[in-house]
Amino acid sequence: MQVRLRRGWLGYRETGKDEVLLDFTRRRRLTLDEGAKTYVDESMYADVCFRHFELSNREHLHAVITAGLGDASDFAPVIMEHQLSVLDKARGRTLAEAKATGPGAMLRSLFSGRGKPADILMKSEAGGTAFVTAEGRPLLAYSDDGVRVAPSLGGQFVQFLRHRFHGHPLILERLGSAHRVPRDIQYSAKAMRGSPGSTVTLRLQSDTVVPDSGLPIGGYRRVVRGGPGLPDDATLERVTLGAAPDGASVREQRKREAEASVAAGRMLESVLAFFELKLQTDELMPGLGEAVQAIPDADVRRFREALSRPPNDKATASAMAPGLVALRAAAGRHAHVLKSFEAGARRALGEAPAARQLLLEVIQANPFFTGAYKDLGDLCVADWDMGAAWVCWDAARNIAPRHSLLQDVSGMEAMLAAEHPEYF
Known part of the structure; x- marks a missing residue:
């Protein structure tokens, strides 16, 4: 192994392997x-995050083995x-x-x-x-x-x-x-x-x-290399390394889409255009909440009812998921926005593979859908794949670095830096 020590960085290369910096x-x-x-x-946070949470996991194993009167010395x-x-x-x-x-x-x-x-x-x-x-x-x-x-x-x-x-x-x-x-x-x-x-x-x-x-x-x-269960590498490179769509341009595009949907009488589709704007750029169109409440459209009413309570328990999630599926036809070109909400319900139901597939379909429809990358990263954390989580979050940050959905990622990084400053 060759090791290089420098101010601010280090590198090591093992025989037959790539160099790591x-x-x-x-x-x-x-x-x-x-x-x-x-x-x-x-x-670098991905590795530290795994170690941080794995320590609690192994200490739990130690407690279980000890309670069972087994040999817990290795733990x-x-x-x-x-x-x-x-x-x-x-x-x-x-x-x-x-x-x-x-x-x-x-x-x-x-x-x-x-x-x-x-x-x-x-x-x-x-x-x-x-x-x-x-x-x-x-x-x-x-x-x-x-x-x-x-x-x-x-x-x-x-x-x-x-x-x-x-x-x-x-x-x-x-x-x-x-x-x-x-x-x-x-x-x-x-x-x-x-x-x-x-x-x-x-x-x-x-x-x-x-x-x-x-x-x-x-x-x-x-x-950029993603791996199984993530968007393909070409998409990840485009989103992570390329220029993200300008926020003003996205806003104008969503307004045009919403106006066209209203003209065609597709009210739910028009509403979802503005939800997509929020989930991509974090920009909330003024009066959107009031409009959703006031629009006298049966599909919009069902959408409103489906989102009336967050899927924090299985009972709520069980009611939300089929309701959103039933609205896909009425959602038209913005059906993928419904899928982003449904993914949260599927995760609450313990259906992680279904939630992951829905989020991948959202990204396929709109590769710059910030919220989908954030939620996909959260799924990766639940699977203990911290490296994949930060791949997703890096993509989300390149699209909308100050998006409110990413605040807990920054909070986690701040916690890791405070708990384990020696790594940085």
Whole structure:
């Protein structure tokens, strides 16, 4: 493996694999395809988000196994923090240094200032430092020799370990304070006991000082890769990398469509034109709510009744979904707007595949339908596919970066940055 440490970014390339660049300035992860001269640019938040929520998931597994009187040692909280490289701050995790020898001194070293046994013990070994759990299970060890580096690059090396190999945050913090790259590092307990890859050894083969430089993406073209259950790559690239339709132009187009629908007597179709404007650009036409209430049209009335209560429970969702399906013919060219609402009902009913298919049909009808990308990303989170979620949200942000529907995405990113600032 070749590792490059720079101010603001780092890169690593493993044998037979593409190079990965971590751009901390933009909080992005880039994967370079040298043969095709392309790169994929993804959010760094996706990986941190998975680790953040997976920690709670594994702690739940630990509680269930413990309640069943099973062996939960492989799911011990400190082990999970080590494997995911995230800290459960509520537990007040501690690391103690064993400075003395003998049973009594070792026992005293296990206690922090509050009298609580330390969760991780650091001890000196022949030519190195080792970290073990309070029960004695090895976590990580590194040699005392190695290459001295500037504090900023020492921090970047720890970032490389954190993002690529994980490691308990308290151990990585201690290693980062040494301002060096150890000659040898051994990870233990990276997986359940006996599993392949539970122990990993890193050994520094050579080091070279070269002039600092910017991200090595000159001559590369950015591409977007979605995957199963997402819009095709061509659509994602068009929406994520291209220019989004101008808001004023979209507004005028929707007004023309609504006027044509009114002239033809298709009142529901005209109403949905303005709902599409809202869901795409976040612009609400003045008086839309009053108009929906006042229009004496049976289809508009049924639409109003279907949306009268959010599908927050299965009973409401069960009533909403068939009502929206029945209105598709009357919706005409804006039937996909109904599908965007129906997708929410299907998700509330636990019909995630149906909801996903509806959202894909919405995007096929209007590739710049911001709300559909937002909801599709939410479905991906429910499937624990955080990378796909941010692919969808990146597309939505390029269409309407300040859309109110995206506020909770920004809120999640702010939470992750606050809870795990060491990643950024």
